[in-house]
Amino acid sequence: MFKAIVKIALRNFLMRFKSTFVLIVGMSIPAMLLVGGLSLNDTVANWVNRSLKENFGPADVYVENPRNNIFVRLTLDQQTVDAIKAGQDVLAILPVSESLVRLKHNDKTIDCLAMGVRSEDLSNFVGKEINIPPWSVIVSRDLAEALNIKQNDIVSINMTGQASEFKVVQIGEEGFLNFKGDHLQLPGVIFMNVDELTGVVGFPTRVYLHIGGKIEEHEAFVNNLRQQVRVSAVAMKSRLLNSPVNKALGYLTIAFGGFSILASLILVYLFVQSFLDERNTTLVTLRILGFKSSHVLLLLILEGFAYFLVSGLFGASVGMLLAQFLLERLKNFSSAMMSGTLWLSKLELRVSFLSILTGVLGGLAMPLMIFVLKARKIVSGPAVRLLRFEEEGQFSLKKSSIRYVGLATTMLAILLMFLYPRFSIALILLAVIGVLIAFPSSYLGIFLATGLFAYVIWFRPADLTSWDVLQRGGAFFLASWLLFFSLLTLLRKLFSRSAFEGSVSTFVALSYVQRNKRNSFIIALMFSLIVFVVILTLVIPYNLRMFVSEQLETGIFGYNFMVVQNPLKLIFTRTELEIAEGIEKYARVYVAQLNNDPIAFVDENFLRDALVKSIKNNEWRKILLETGTIAVGVLGDESVPEQINGRIRPLFGLGGSENLTFQIIGKFDLRQILVPIKYVASINSMPKNVKLVPVLLAKVDEQNVSKVKDFYSERFDFPMHIAEELNRMFSGIDFLIKTGLILLYFGLLSGLCGVVFHTMRSIVVRRRLTAVLKAIGMTNKSVGLAFIVENVAMASLGILVGVFAAVLFSKDVMDQIFSMIGSGQFVFPGWNVLSFMAGLYVIVTVTIALPVILNKANPAESLRTQD
Numbered sequence: 001m002f003k004a005i006v007k008i009a010l011r012n013f014l015m016r017f018k019s020t021f022v023l024i025v026g027m028s029i030p031a032m033l034l035v036g037g038l039s040l041n042d043t044v045a046n047w048v049n050r051s052l053k054e055n056f057g058p059a060d061v062y063v064e065n066p067r068n069n070i071f072v073r074l075t076l077d078q079q080t081v082d083a084i085k086a087g088q089d090v091l092a093i094l095p096v097s098e099s100l101v102r103l104k105h106n107d108k109t110i111d112c113l114a115m116g117v118r119s120e121d122l123s124n125f126v127g128k129e130i131n132i133p134p135w136s137v138i139v140s141r142d143l144a145e146a147l148n149i150k151q152n153d154i155v156s157i158n159m160t161g162q163a164s165e166f167k168v169v170q171i172g173e174e175g176f177l178n179f180k181g182d183h184l185q186l187p188g189v190i191f192m193n194v195d196e197l198t199g200v201v202g203f204p205t206r207v208y209l210h211i212g213g214k215i216e217e218h219e220a221f222v223n224n225l226r227q228q229v230r231v232s233a234v235a236m237k238s239r240l241l242n243s244p245v246n247k248a249l250g251y252l253t254i255a256f257g258g259f260s261i262l263a264s265l266i267l268v269y270l271f272v273q274s275f276l277d278e279r280n281t282t283l284v285t286l287r288i289l290g291f292k293s294s295h296v297l298l299l300l301i302l303e304g305f306a307y308f309l310v311s312g313l314f315g316a317s318v319g320m321l322l323a324q325f326l327l328e329r330l331k332n333f334s335s336a337m338m339s340g341t342l343w344l345s346k347l348e349l350r351v352s353f354l355s356i357l358t359g360v361l362g363g364l365a366m367p368l369m370i371f372v373l374k375a376r377k378i379v380s381g382p383a384v385r386l387l388r389f390e391e392e393g394q395f396s397l398k399k400s401s402i403r404y405v406g407l408a409t410t411m412l413a414i415l416l417m418f419l420y421p422r423f424s425i426a427l428i429l430l431a432v433i434g435v436l437i438a439f440p441s442s443y444l445g446i447f448l449a450t451g452l453f454a455y456v457i458w459f460r461p462a463d464l465t466s467w468d469v470l471q472r473g474g475a476f477f478l479a480s481w482l483l484f485f486s487l488l489t490l491l492r493k494l495f496s497r498s499a500f501e502g503s504v505s506t507f508v509a510l511s512y513v514q515r516n517k518r519n520s521f522i523i524a525l526m527f528s529l530i531v532f533v534v535i536l537t538l539v540i541p542y543n544l545r546m547f548v549s550e551q552l553e554t555g556i557f558g559y560n561f562m563v564v565q566n567p568l569k570l571i572f573t574r575t576e577l578e579i580a581e582g583i584e585k586y587a588r589v590y591v592a593q594l595n596n597d598p599i600a601f602v603d604e605n606f607l608r609d610a611l612v613k614s615i616k617n618n619e620w621r622k623i624l625l626e627t628g629t630i631a632v633g634v635l636g637d638e639s640v641p642e643q644i645n646g647r648i649r650p651l652f653g654l655g656g657s658e659n660l661t662f663q664i665i666g667k668f669d670l671r672q673i674l675v676p677i678k679y680v681a682s683i684n685s686m687p688k689n690v691k692l693v694p695v696l697l698a699k700v701d702e703q704n705v706s707k708v709k710d711f712y713s714e715r716f717d718f719p720m721h722i723a724e725e726l727n728r729m730f731s732g733i734d735f736l737i738k739t740g741l742i743l744l745y746f747g748l749l750s751g752l753c754g755v756v757f758h759t760m761r762s763i764v765v766r767r768r769l770t771a772v773l774k775a776i777g778m779t780n781k782s783v784g785l786a787f788i789v790e791n792v793a794m795a796s797l798g799i800l801v802g803v804f805a806a807v808l809f810s811k812d813v814m815d816q817i818f819s820m821i822g823s824g825q826f827v828f829p830g831w832n833v834l835s836f837m838a839g840l841y842v843i844v845t846v847t848i849a850l851p852v853i854l855n856k857a858n859p860a861e862s863l864r865t866q867d
Contacts, residue, residue, distance in 0.1 A: 060237055072652050464816045543826060
């Protein structure tokens with residue numbers, strides 16, 4: 001019996017493979033996205049594992065002073081180093097002093113890490129004899145390749161503004177000599193004699209350890225070390241291997257493709273329903289011939305599994321190509337936007353068998369579950385029931401029972417509205433659904449949709465919360481569905497009264513849309529979900545880009561360039577930032593902390609020229625010159641006291657503190673400035689015994705930006721062009737959004753596969769009806785037009801719902817974003833949305849029209865063909 005079942009299932013699969021191929025493509029999307037995302041994780045994991053050998057070598061753990069920060073690295077005392085060295089599991093130790101330097105060779109420069117070491121320490125650590133003569137360096141392999149450096153070349157190293165020449169005595173080929181930072185975030189490292197490394201506070205600022213045991217045990221060692229010695233310790237290899245960042249790229253791919261996976265699962269439901277409906281007669285025959293219900297269920301599961309397995313394998317194959325495509329996009333983006341910080345050019349795609357298996361099985365799990373549940377429902381019960389399954393499925397409850405359920409739902413929603421007014425919109429949606437269940441009517445649907453739109457738009461809260469936005473988004477989506485779905489009835493009646501030939505085709509098409517409400521809803525739902533998200537990804541970035549363009553006009557208080565002095569310079573002496581050639585105007589600012597919030601002491605140039613939109617009265621500029629006065633940044637209409645007392649402390653623990661009292665003379669909106677400065681005071685109020693960090697705000701012409709940046713970079717200060725940094729940040733956001741759009745297009749592919757499959761099935765199922773229509777006078781053109789209009793109407797329903805709801809919802813989203821950042825005006829990118837819709841309609845129409853045009857059967861042949 002089992003052999004016969006397998007034979008029948010395989011025969012049915014092969015006979016219908018061609019007609020269902022388009023559906024297999026659509027159902028392959030879950031497996032494709034899962035394999036694509038997991039392949040990216042495999043690629044990163046392979047890169048990390050390879051880097052442990054190529055870039056770390058014996059370096060397992062690093063230890064440093066717990067008071068270190070991003071600018072200042074303090075030394076470890078010799079007693080601490082000896083205590084670490086005496087540890088039971090410590091096999092080797094390397095004390096170093098580290099500093100960021102600028103390496104130059106053949107007019108090419110790169111900022112990298114310099115390690116000051118003693119030759120004997122480095123030899124003992126890496127396990128081979130190494131000698132670094134005076135004024136010589138070892139350059140790591142990756143860094144040497146980037147600058148085309150060879151052994152015995154002469155390189156220039158700029159340390160805190162002083163450049164010196166060194167001879168390259170060795171290229172660090174592998175292991176610790178090819179170190180790239182504990183996160184692999186650096187282009188490379190140079191090793192030099194500790195006495196020749198300038199700009200550090202002492203030796204050592206960090207200690208690298210080689211310890212025994214497996215990598216999984218390194219965290220336990222670090223925890224014990226912290227308890228024994230007061231240090232900051234990190235298990236580099238363990239942290240790198242277990243970092244969630246390693247899997248973020250793959251999981252982001254799967255997350256972005258979530259709506260596409262959902263659309264594909266909706267397509268699976270359409271396939272399952274169509275597949276089982278077509279098998280009704282066959283299943284009855286098998287039951288009459290003696291097959292048990294369990295045998296029939298097994299037959300259906302085997303045939304369905306064959307379809308899903310083929311779609312899963314196809315999806316896995318395409319998923320690997322998708323992973324390669326996304327990887328190339330990431331590498332190109334990182335090389336263009338993050339040069340010198342992320343080195344991803346050597347990433348090569350790696351795909352494990354486990355990822356392929358997980359992707360295929362993951363893509364099979366939900367579709368197969370849907371299939372089994374639906375098939376089990378069909379085959380249970382008497383054989384005769386199969387012939388009227390569809391009708392019984394649709395009318396399994398009496399109308400009176402359905403009406404009672406709808407009324408109960410409505411009454412419950414109204415009662416809960418009084419108890420939970422915060423959820424009023426969500427409960428109104430529940431009540432609307434209940435009313436339509438009790439009294440299904442197109443006219444009532446239009447009335448409720450109009451009322452829902454009016455309520456949500458007119459009764460809009462003054463301050464939108466995230467929950468309000470979500471509720472209103474759901475209301476817009478449901479109201480759009482009610483409106484457009486109810487309008488189909490009116491359109492069908494309108495065309496039924498028209499006399500011209502095209503109206504007959506439209507009437508027939510809309511009649512089938514209404515008759516097959518379930519399939520129409522499923523196909524439209526696929527399009528509406530994806531179009532809804534696509535429109536959001538078009539509207540929101542467009543508005544953010546417009547907002548950034550407006551902010552770039554003012555920059556930071558009207559300045560477009562900022563320079564932060566290297567805090568290391570403040571350790572040795574206090575110097576003012578030089579004014580580079582090319583700066584048109586500038587203001588000096590000194591930054592510290594007041595009660596752990598940033599405070600800026602500004603000069604007269606700032607008070608004269610700064611742009612502060614939130615303060616309309618310019619008297620504050622004069623008043624702030626008085627000693628002991630201060631302006632406070634607030635969020636919105638937040639109130640402030642008349643004065644504030646607090647301790648002024650330096651940033652980064654540079655030394656000194658002082659208690660001061662300030663009179664508050666005004667406030668400004670924190671959301672309208674690009675830097676998080678809580679307090680602003682004049683340099684006349686600046687404390688004398690605190691080391692403040694000097695900052696230069698400047699106005700620089702775009703043509704001089706590169707020259708001015710080089711001027712300060714060579715002095716190891718930190719220049720920042722505001723427009724460049726903001727564009728870099730939003731280029732990253734734009735990259736993510738465009739990548740997300742690519743993955744969302746696979747959801748549209750599911751929708752197209754669904755509508756094409758429905759078109760092809762409609763042509764086959766309605767062959768006799770089509771022959772009758774042709775026999776009574778309808779032309780091939782009119783019949784073909786009816787098929788095209790029917791399926792375009794289904795797709796249009798979803799497209800219009802998605803666009804209409806997304807437009808209204810995106811305004812709420814942007815209003816909330818603008819309320820958080822203080823300003824901004826919603827702009828709808830009409831041309832972008834219209835271009836997307838036009839392109840989508842062209843693709844949908846052409847895709848639907850092809851199977852209709854290719855159908856050339858004449859009426860006589862159609863009447864002789866079995867359905």
